[in-house]
Amino acid sequence: MIKDIKSGVYPTMLTPFTEDKKIDYDAVLRLLQWYAEKKVDGVFAICQSSEIFYLSFEERLELLKFVMKNLPDGIDVVASGHTADSVDRQIYEASAFIETGIDAYVFISNRFAAETDDDTVFLRNYEKAVKSIPETGLGIYECPYPYKRIMMPDTLKKCCEISNLKFIKDTCCDIDLIKKKLEATKGTGLKIFNANAATLYESLIAGCAGYSGVMANFHPEFYSCLCKNYLTEPEKAEQLANCLSLMSTIELQQYPVNAKYHLNLIGCEMTSVCRVRDNSTFTQGNMKEIKAMVEVEKMIKNRFGID
DSSP states (O other): OOOOOOOEEOOBOOOOBOTTSOBOHHHHHHHHHHHHHTTOSEEEESSGGGTGGGSOHHHHHHHHHHHHHTOOTTOEEEEOOOOOSSHHHHHHHHHHHHTTTOSEEEEEGGGSSOTTOOHHHHHHHHHHHHTSSOSOOEEEEOOOSSOOOOOOHHHHHHHHHHSOEEEEEEOOOOHHHHHHHHHHTTTSOOEEEEOOHHHHHHHHHHTOOEEOSGGGGTOHHHHHHHHHHTTTSHHHHHHHHHHHHHHGGGGGTTTTHHHHHHHHHTTOOOOOOOSSSOGGGOOHHHHHHHHHHHHHHHHHHHHHTOO
């Protein structure tokens, strides 16, 4: 049965590594438990934050199986792992990931067409893929690597017409374009999750379903508070949104090293080791910035009454 995924907060799940850059499954388990303690609605597993372009197919599949086996109650899972170049290989890998029992399989928008191709190429390859995999809920992620392919409203509408599209992680950072996507897909069952903190509050008011972005690896409870209270407590929500917008600039620091360092500071033990980035370049200044963020988070919790 194809289910509608819940609205709310979906962290882009990290992959903890040991010092010798193997997946640290003990830390993966601690991370899942931390997400559950923060009462997230779901997780976006095997995504760019998971460093999927630096994991083999076997590692991605093994990691997703572990996530599904150890998933805390009440958390939905959307997952990608969509890195292959050829559509036939994409179909093979997607089928394997879907068999793990995830709630939606998420295609990466730039995998179906080259940067110079128009959307007819994207749609042709998208349709071939969705007609060749097990029936399931689907998603699209506007991943910025290796290039960002933003979904246009008409193209997104066509995707809804030819597939069970339930989820999109939107990274356009353009509230006017988000509104056009919402209008184009009204009534289709698609839920748009904004990845951009600066436009999140306004996009929720416009009809987006929630937040799925890297900052949910720092303080997902803040995003949950915003998503739950933006209508009933608009003044509080707008003030919180301003705080989140400013703090989200830490993304420009050395992510995901900084997120792993932050998690370790607040009690979710893991190394800062990454495959995508050399954590030895994470400076003392970077560390002080993250330590300052931890203190600011405490003040925000007190100011807004967030547990």
